Amino acid sequence: MNMKVNLVKERKEKPAWDDCGFCKYYTDHMFVMEYDDSQGWYNAQIKKYGQFLIDPSALVFHYGQASFEGMKAFYGVDGKIRLFRPEMNLARMNQTHERLAMAQFDSEFVLEAIKKLVVIDKEWVPPVEGMSLYIRPFSIATGTVLGVKRSDKYKLFVILSPVGAYYPEGVKPTKIYVEDKYVRAVEGGIGGYKASANYAGTMKPGEEVLEKGFSQICWLDAKENKYIEEVGTSNIMFVIDGKLITPSLERGTILPGITRNTVIQLAKEWGIPVEERDLSVKKVFKAAEEGKLTEVFATGTAAVISPVGLMKWKDKEVIINNQEIGPLSQRLYDEVTAIQYGQKEDTRGWAPVIG
Numbered sequence: 001m002n003m004k005v006n007l008v009k010e011r012k013e014k015p016a017w018d019d020c021g022f023c024k025y026y027t028d029h030m031f032v033m034e035y036d037d038s039q040g041w042y043n044a045q046i047k048k049y050g051q052f053l054i055d056p057s058a059l060v061f062h063y064g065q066a067s068f069e070g071m072k073a074f075y076g077v078d079g080k081i082r083l084f085r086p087e088m089n090l091a092r093m094n095q096t097h098e099r100l101a102m103a104q105f106d107s108e109f110v111l112e113a114i115k116k117l118v119v120i121d122k123e124w125v126p127p128v129e130g131m132s133l134y135i136r137p138f139s140i141a142t143g144t145v146l147g148v149k150r151s152d153k154y155k156l157f158v159i160l161s162p163v164g165a166y167y168p169e170g171v172k173p174t175k176i177y178v179e180d181k182y183v184r185a186v187e188g189g190i191g192g193y194k195a196s197a198n199y200a201g202t203m204k205p206g207e208e209v210l211e212k213g214f215s216q217i218c219w220l221d222a223k224e225n226k227y228i229e230e231v232g233t234s235n236i237m238f239v240i241d242g243k244l245i246t247p248s249l250e251r252g253t254i255l256p257g258i259t260r261n262t263v264i265q266l267a268k269e270w271g272i273p274v275e276e277r278d279l280s281v282k283k284v285f286k287a288a289e290e291g292k293l294t295e296v297f298a299t300g301t302a303a304v305i306s307p308v309g310l311m312k313w314k315d316k317e318v319i320i321n322n323q324e325i326g327p328l329s330q331r332l333y334d335e336v337t338a339i340q341y342g343q344k345e346d347t348r349g350w351a352p353v354i355g
């Protein structure tokens, strides 16, 4: 497939880097391609970022066939722009498409499109430590025959937005609330995929948790309400007795995070025992009472590592590591960000230089 490139004549004015927040501003260009059953993917183009027309009967509005991804481009200390394990995001997006009966796409082609798009809008990659250019690929069903069945048409977009440092005032451990009323995902459902529908159901529980004074929600399994799954839009890890323990992906209810995968690989390389397995909230609290729980942290593209300082479950509450970032959390954060910002040699081929 060819890719048309239509550059804007006049670039937008860039925001002040310290006013970027999270996805407040979008860059000059976007990528879009279309699909229909008769011709496959076609009409790939990089064009001006902007609104587009869509039919009110487009199936995405009715039955929610929509997927998305989140990744970043970094401005390195050497002035080069790097991505971080982008092929994993595109592979995961195709897995989401498969589960939602959406058309598969050529992930190498879309990765090339992303690289081209970021290079075209490279002035928007903030040259500021801790900041990055957020990359949001997403896809929607655009077929207009309103039966409850897979769409025959789709659009896939990539948009870009400069985003601020996650910890502008230094790392602050979060307070998490273990949810015992709502659930996020069931076995056999779509929790293991980046389907937009997964996120719709988490808004209300998330708001209730904020109202209670906590920063994040910790999801338990839907069947027994016993095993820890994820925290907000991150995976979760525990250091118990010197071992790094994280819920396994086996049930299909947890998103296979790219940061999760990165952290597991690094920990193994550093000789830290890693266990991917069921972990009940009861056992976590027991380990805390016995002084064996030394660190808890969430992993995700947004913050890389987000230490947890306090956990509440029913009437119990535990403080972790004196509400400070622990040594493993700090080491992992330093290692991953050093690779992303080109401060450390990328020996694993994780951070391709694209411009």
Ligand SMILES: Cc1ncc(COP(=O)(O)O)c(C=O)c1O
Binding pocket: 070, 230, 232, 233, 234, 235, 255, 256, 257, 258, 259, 260, 299, 300, 301, 302
């Ligand atoms: C539900 C959920 N879990 C975990 C993650 C972390 O995944 P990643 O490390 O790929 O950003 C995300 C973010 O993408 C998410 O939305």
